[in-house]
Amino acid sequence: MYKPVLSLDVSKGSIYAATYLSMHEPFKKPVSVPHTPQGISVLIDRLRNMEYLTGERPQVILESTGNYSKPISCIFQEAGYPVIVLNPIQTHQQKRRSIRKVKTDPVDAKRIAELFYMQNFKAQKPISPAIADLRVSCRHYDGINSLYVESQLRFQSVLDLLFPRYPDVFSKLCGDSSLCLLAAFPTPEYVLAATKEDILALLKSEYQRKGWAENIYVKLLAAARASLPCKISQQSNIRVLREYIGILMTHKAQLADIRAQIVAAAKEIPAYSLLKTIPGVGKITAAAILAEIEDAGRFCSDHQLTAYAGLDASVFESGKFRASKNKISKCGSTYLRKALFQAAKAGIRSTKKGPVNPILHSYYSRKVADGKPKMVALVATSNKLLRIIYGMWRKNEPFKLS
Helix, strand or coil: CCCCEEEEEECCCEEEEEEEEECCEECCCCEEEECCHHHHHHHHHHHHHHHHHHCCCCEEEEECCHHHHHHHHHHHHHCCCCEEEECHHHHHHHHHCCCCCCCCHHHHHHHHHHHHHHCCCCCCCCCCHHHHHHHHHHHHHHHHHHHHHHHHHHHHHHHHHHCCCHHHCCCCCCCHHHHHHHHHCCCHHHHHHCCHHHHHHHCCCCCCCCCHHHHHHHHHHHHHHHCCCCCCCHHHHHHHHHHHHHHHHHHHHHHHHHHHHHHHHHCCCCHHHHHCCCCCCCHHHHHHHHHHHCCHHHCCCHHHHHHHCCCCECCCEECCEECCCCCECCCCCHHHHHHHHHHHHHHCCEECCEECCHHHHHHHHHHHHCCCCHHHHHHHHHHHHHHHHHHHHHHCCCCCCC
């Protein structure tokens, strides 16, 4: 019985392709083609020839190689061929079964084909355009936010040299009012030489309570008098500080713009409103979870979804030995795992009215009471949250405290 497949080993600029009609029956000689429309057309022709010969629709199988493999898989899906994308861990395990340590494009293509015939893989479903756009925006937001956090750390490092006690003045050091004031008065000397009117003019805000600006002015003077700045390379440090302030303001504007785009796009997807009913899951976190999971229905069980998030426990057993302390696999979506972790952390937080999410808080508290380290308990709570999300999504029901 024929089971045709096109096995691809994808690299940066080329594709090594091997075709098989069945497990031990190659179809034509393997070929290396460039990442061009002409190269893809050669492979499409081979697929059509195999389909004509066997009467079976060939499948395409390849290893995920990030941005190199994504356009390739999309092209074959658009051409109507089922595409299977393997996790590199799967191909690495197949490689370790070989006694000889050989790694070449022909060998890799053959190993990928062997995996296809030995295991029952499901073809990857094309991602919906709405989810694809949302995923790009959420991941872009995560990247810009990481740059923003790094810039904050560098900014604070320079500030420690110029104005050590300035962080005592504002509750939000990188708030707009704080950054504008610091750009104008970057050292204690600048503050002490300025008039009260000049400083208060920069602190005017319709969103602050009455007397806020006066209170900040008093704190600013106290911080200026108590600071012991570094005088070496002061002018250079002032220039660097102002540049970082500009970078931070730019990042903040970018993040605000991307947030608006994400929320607007996510609102068009029904599951988004379900996710927002979970206490601790904010607008951006809900969008990130939605973008990474796409559809809970594509997972057969919550265990499969847990593995996709990389929150499943690794297993180490040998003979009678069974490890009792196993770390999570971290083999799945980093972005999903990060969003779940942030939501779990927000959910277990206590407020004056009580825990943000009583179910998650109770679960986390039990784990800590059982002697689990706080980080381990938080990871377990993230796992718990994911199982809750899976149940809600499959049943199309909002979050319930009972």
